[in-house]
Amino acid sequence: MSAAFGSENSRDLIILTTIAAIPMGQVSTYGDIAKQAGYPGLARHVAKILAKLPSSSNIPWHRVVNSQRRISFPKGSPAYFQQYKLLLKEGIEFQQSGLIPRTFFLPC
């Protein structure tokens, strides 16, 4: 069951649930997800969970960017473009340097 999400412990599942709650067309950050899930300071762990996330999951991983409002993959990499396209498809715009406008953030 939980294996379908690539995680086993409850903490990871809570974090994944938090990510799943990000509304369509909006984005959040690794740090905010960790904080909202009840694990402040574990931004890097959020990244690790997403890294081992199987493609079969329906977790909106692409709605998670870094605190600088940028996609956390090297610009030009396949992964970068994949996330870029998914976000564009949801109506999210990018500025020239790959920056995402504050309009699309849901932090408190």
Next chain:
DNA sequence: TCTTTGACGATTT
């Protein structure tokens, strides 16, 4: 135990 590793974050230059 110690060291390395990350789809990170905040601060400083």
Next chain:
DNA sequence: TAAATCGCCAAAG
């Protein structure tokens, strides 16, 4: 604004 630096913390070997 961009790049370098340091801090952070759990997982894996």
